[in-house]
Amino acid sequence: MKHNDITQSDFLKKTIYTILSLKIQSFYMFLSRVNAQRSREAAGAEILTIPSFPKEIDDHAPSFFHEADEYYRTARGKHENAPN
Known part of the structure; x- marks a missing residue:
């Protein structure tokens, strides 16, 4: 060396x-x-809560975000410990 x-x-x-x-x-x-x-x-x-997901999803966002938004913002997908 x-x-x-x-x-x-x-x-x-x-x-x-x-x-x-x-x-x-x-x-x-x-x-x-x-x-x-x-x-x-x-x-x-x-x-203090920090959202893990934006309030509105941009049309150009990947499909995962749209699918998650559609699910987690419904009564079925919501959870009291995850206030998104």
Whole structure:
């Protein structure tokens, strides 16, 4: 193995470690926000809901979205824990 190969390998490792550390940091920031929201809700604040499905489906959306919209927005497909 040439010296230049080792340097490139080290650079690649450092790049990967940097990216991973940023991802981990972002994940911990996300968890701290979720924890703060759960604490607010436990103290009586309004429960935050984030819709997993848009209110209106674009005509150009894939057929899966149209089929899911037709099913999950009916009485048969609705569930109290999934307020879409």
